[in-house]
Amino acid sequence: MVRKCFLRCLLDSHAPIALTHNVEITVGRSKLTKIKDQLCSRHQLSLTADCEECFVEIKQLGINPSGLDGFALKKDVTYKITHGSKIEILLNQFFHIIEFEPPPDGYDPPRTSLKRKLSDTSESNIKLIKTDTMDIQECSESKWEDIDKGEVYIYTAKGVKSSKNIAAFDMDGTLIKTKSVVSKLNIPAQVYIATGKGFYRKPATGMWNVLAEMKNDDITIDMKESFYVGDAAGRAANWAPGKKKDHSMADILLAKNLDLKFYTPEQFFLGHSIANVPMIQPEFIPKDVKSAPFNDRLVSSEQEILVMVGYPASGKSFIAKQIQQKSSNKYAIVCRDELGSWQKCSAEASKLLQQGKSVIVDSTNPDLESRSRWTSLAKDKKVQCRCAKMATSKAHAQHNNKFREIMKFKHGIVNDIVFNTYKSKFVEPKASEGFKEVLVVNFNPCFEDEQAEKLYRMFLLEK
Template sequence: MALSSRICYLKCVRNTQKRINLPHEKPVMIGRNEETGITDLHVSRNHLECTADLNNSKVLVKTLGKSHSGCNGYALLQGETYSLKHGDTIEVRLGFHEFDVIFESSSDDEERPAKKQKMDCFKLNSKTSSNTFTKSGKWEEIDGRELLIYTADKCVPQSAIAAFDLDGTIIKTKSGARFPKDPDDWVLNFNNIPQKLQQLHEEDHKIVFFTNQSGLGNDFSKLKGYKGKIEAIIAKLAVPTQVFIATSKSIYRKPAPGMWNVLTEAKNGNVDVDIDKSFFVGDAAGREKNWAPKKNKDHSICDRLFALNLGLKFYTPEEYFLKASSVSHIMPEFDPRVVADETYPQISTDKQEVIIMVGSPGSGKSYFCKSQLLPKGYVLVSRDKLGTWQKCAKMLEDCIQRKQSVVIDNTNPDKDSRQRFIDVAKRNSVACRCFVMTTTHRQAKHNNRFREMTDKSHVAVGDLVLNSYKKGYQEPEMSEGFSEIVKIPFIPKFDKAEHEKLYRMFLLED
């Protein structure tokens, strides 16, 4: 029989002196206002409508705000009405601004604390809690926030890893926009995702999310909002999950293996991962436009390449969650797994000469000069060191006067940039050869990405510079005044075995 009550109020968990009275059958709006003390901009002024029924000792709570609310660790579905009892805890925004529901009896006897009810938002499995799935977990920061890790409570090490991308795989934007407008702009991508993940959990898989989020950087406000978003997603799924978030273009960003390496080497409780029992699901799969009716081209292929780098089975979200058939995809034109084993051509000459190098950043041009030409007595002239082409031309003139052979280690992509030095050599009656790096544009981008990951002292070369070189490139011709044009291949050299292993992985996202 229901307990007859005369008083009902919400008591702030953090400040027990703060109370919000709920009169009998009169709706009270709970939100961002002076009465609640909530100033959180993610909470609207009318976030929850609470109506007390003193006769039956229950409070009807209707969700109105855009940000998810919660009760007893569960996310409340938006636009739904829930019946709460004495002792339940309302989270005005999921995980924040907690208030206990309190009924005080007209009796002088101390009221028994009520057991918190099991909400019907989610179906829980036996490996979470018999009563609730709590939203608590642990956050970690690696390498100055280049990698963030969230580990939910009860997320235990397993040999089988069920790994997923996040955006476009587990969630999508609620607004329909390509990128989320705010931390609350998300919904589950498919309705059966919670059930699928719970089944995997019951079958002794560890659920892990890997996501690239370079937009976070060191923006504290964005970072705080995103952490709240992750916690809300895990609470919605009600499955213990570990989340890896790459916040910059470092070794941790997919398709590079950094996040996976941290998982297997440090964040799986010394339990060896069984690759054959593990898999990865992601939407960046390299599918072309109209891979399904009216579907856009995938924004990249990094998820497929991430799995390929690690030797994991790969599925698209449609293949895994909807049992759809696989569709064709386009692989990158440069495959680092099959870099040809080449040798440098014979380059020696007894005569004084000028060599003009032609090659983009990352083509191996500078390494070739230092390893093959400088030991033979060539003087290196470089704009990187001198600053302007005029200074390079002046140094070239001086070296020729001293009877020295010279190599011009600039990119020299077009005829005009090369002609400046050809004219100096011709004026001094010195032969001029052109050494052209055969490294493709895609391999040069790969090489630059590799250097960024392995050499912190290396100055990053942006895509703008590489694309500008490609756009302005003019193939060298004998008619420019060269005595010979020599093709020079890129030959990678490694100081460490792990560097060679990394180099032979896909590092570019598209």
């Protein structure tokens, strides 16, 4: 087994950096890390991974301090760190984590309370007035705790009281910095930090649910009087002179999911209006998805090959199983995800056709080349060939994929590269390719219970 080591940005602002076994790598201000801060040296940190023993030697080279698990490093001193160690390329900034793939044998994610800086986080998602490091060290009764095996960390400062009115802030990179907010308001803070990408990550409402259901002493939150402030609002480029577009819509979509009042930092702190600010809208609105009756035309009385076309997570497998059931198993399914290659799918399809079965080809089939294999096979076997193209858009399919990830279904999770590759290859299927007809099939949602449907109807994507 070959183990690999990566330095991963906890905000996913760049691709993971591979740390090759026994090769010194330097990181700092560069296009690779997307760090532009002049206080960060181009060679800020030295990293040397030992992929056999599962540790990394780290050394600060730059003049300004870096951080490790919440503590400042000393220049030119070598530290030995392990899987899960969190690095601040500059102290309190540019948070990364060391990850071995696969993790070291016997590794168990930490579940103990953390006594570390609030900035040491993958994403400080919902922040109920975040405090600075000095406050944490001075509050002897303050505490860290974790939820769901470290999926969420919660910092509660001394003096925090439950309330029906919640003022929630996400302060990362916003106009007003943490220290000025805390010193100005002079109230205790509670902080919620999501370390993963599941239900606890914005715009999903997992962290808010923890607050409302577990951490507010059974006091019902008044959603009309509470509010949320965040900078990921979907503002288009040049929303103010020279301003870049917002990096995502996660904050405003979280507020929409909760039906909570939302403000940008400029609105809340400076009183600016966003009435004339150009706002990017989500490509997919989950609440608009409607159930539709099964299209009986998908089942043919003639033996055939039915070629599915559509993005990953577009609903192809669900439709294929419906066809199989509606036809009393006259159709059989060949799936590339299960068999591994189109050649194996073709061989299996040939056997099934010889047995008198019709065959559903459950794979993406975006282009002429992938579809021509099946029209050719149908011609050789003297059976008809039809195409069923899913109408599911890319954004809708990505939403379905995120829903699967949160629900922890057995489907493999698909990354954006796969979606983009499908889009670049896609050619609209036509009857002239050798299909008797091309049917357009709408996605038809089906849920195990009301809770699953409620989650599905939320915004789950950050953009």
